[in-house]
Amino acid sequence: MEKINLVVCKKEITFEPNQTAYNKFINEMAMDNKVAPAHSYLMRIVVPECK
16 A cells, blocks of 8 residues: 655654555444544554654
């Protein structure tokens, strides 16, 4: 997959999505809980140097 680069408040943040992280995100989703899995997914795919 391609990298995703965002610039927020003059700081570049790079995400590297992958199939494994996405599948885990989908499996963690529940009808009453969508925010925590989304946060976890983004934290898993962000490049460590950008944390």
